Amino acid sequence: MTETRVHFYQVGSFAVGNRLLSDADRTVQASQERTNSLDAGHRACQGCGEALGARYALDAAMRATGGRLVAVNATGCLEVFSTPFPETSWRIAWLHSLFGNAPAVATGVAAAMRAKGRDDVRVVGQAGDGGTVDIGFGALSGMFERNDDVLFICYDNEGYMNTGVQRSAATPPTARTATSEARGPEPGNVFGQGKDLPRIAMAHDIPYVATATVADLHDLERKVERAMTFRGARYLHVLVPCPLGWGAASADTVRLARLAAESGFFPVFEAEHGVVTGVRRIRRRVGVEEYLRPQRRFAHLFAGEGRPDLVARLQALADANVERYGLAPEEE
């Protein structure tokens, strides 16, 4: 496994400061030439992680493909807030069909381009976690299995936020949602359920699978760029905090995404043809509590006497991630 040594730090964060980098190493977002694929004026909430993630990913994909890109969107927040017609925030060719079929629609677009001899046009499918791990799962698995030439991006905010914060198969244990209320002996979402879609994607032996967060722009952009060097099915799973659904401050979106990774609760790695080829090692490890406390969806874990037993079980999940992917900081 490889790791990237980071040389530059901004004050107060671990992100790389663009001003200290050579032009070639700067992010796409830092460039005035970026597409602004998802342009200003959309109706996302303040601090929306998905809006950030989508613009980061698509701008990077646009650069990687020289602007030869079509995006297919599942129903969900991203679709609703981006196209309040007669306005649209999309500066790229964009199609929305249904909630559960975005991977298959993307396959169709790719097939059409191939049939027309327009192989230069690349296709990105995108959905939230509901459209990916739940209702779109069958279509996604089919697209993976056929190795169709599509990069599918899941913007994972761990629940059905568009319909009012209900539980999905990507909701973490103990998290309160409108369909997993913080009541009873097992408050919030229960342990022992849920899908680990990056690993399921890897089990399809597709060329490229990666996870990323909106806290690490360089890493996210590099993975999109890497994904675009492959033909065939590729999967990128981006953690995008949701201030509304998580009960967090809008200003904390990037901080929470970073804490998710730095606690090991959300493992950041990449894999090629089913084998892990790189991980983003934790630089300064934090306990899960530091990640959980700022989020009201976990408030019941800390109210009154709290539920240290449940926090310990969540910590165990993070520890298992650190173990599985070798995420521990070098000094540990």
Add this chain to the structure above:
Amino acid sequence: MLQQLEGSRAIAETVARCRPEVVCAYPISPQTHIIEAIGAMVKDGRLAPCEFINVESEYAAMSVSIGASAAGARSYTATASQGLLFMIEAVYNAAGLGLPVVMTLANRAIGAPINIWNDHSDAMAVRDAGWIQLFAETNQEAADLHVQAFRLAEALSVPVMVCMDGFILTHAVEAVDLVDQAVVDSFLPPYEPRQVLDPDDPVSIGAMVGPEAFEEVRYLAHLRQLDALELIPSVAEEFAALTGRASGGLVHPYRLEDADTVIVAMGSVLGTIKDAVDARREAGERVGVLGVAAFRPFPVAAVADALRRARRVIVVEKAFSLGMGGVLATDVATASPASGPDLATVVAGLGGRPITRRDVEGIIERSARGTLPRLSFLNLDEDVVARERARMAASRRSGPFAENVLRDVAAGGAHR
């Protein structure tokens, strides 16, 4: 040139001559032979450029077709029965987006109870989806309709479903004259989409539409269906001029000139009905047939015109709306004048039950005697029904009723 061909093979060969660029396949009886044959043609390079995609479900089949069509490719798929129901969300979506996908529907019953044989329940289930629905009487017409379907779909930006009776047509081998490639090419210009996904001219397709414009958007879709009422006959006429065959159009009148009794039906049963009508004509009765070739849009004016002299109208249909009655019959009633003919519905051929010439003659006789009810079910074994009703009345746990009926039929001898 006439060839002995299985119906499915005739469809596959004809679709290939329409030069589809993306074909999706998910197998379901009785559609399988169509997609198998197209797949083979793509595999050996006879049909190129064409992407043949083995998808994981009918939902994906229609969804891939949507993506391909939105990207400007001529797109085709085929399904039946449960498959159509499984893709129904995408079926509505293709129409709503105005994408000219063409699909063959090998008409088959819908379960439960599971049944692979022919009736029209599947087509009726998507009656309101916004697709043009054309019904083929013969394999020749089914093949010809596919050429017309692509032309209609692309001219109007409306998806078209060619309905052909499962097994009765799809698996029947009979003489078919395939449309020559040159004729297809002259009849069917390359697909020029109204809206297309193109990085060189990026547009957003599939936005949310609220109450401020939804009605107008839906009404525009209705107008496109009404436009189809004009275009379907003219496309059929143009096709006839090239091939000499009267395939397609809105309705197929048969011996209606002086008919006071008219049987209305769709699909392959029309052949049987015409034979029965010929026999009754020889006996001096004034009976005729009206085949409905275009079910959606429904040709209200053409049906009204064809029925204007009729005193008795009998709708024989292979589907019904539970708790109500005939589906086609309801539309025929809408097309009939208020002071119009007596209208009777005969639900027949459900789940593949045969409809014979003798059956049809019996219907005509009962109509003439005035003993045909407004709604009846052909060859219904009322004893079997009564015995199951009795079992249900006798015991709360009377058991699974389809299985009870099967056991009863097996024990008591077949229903006809």
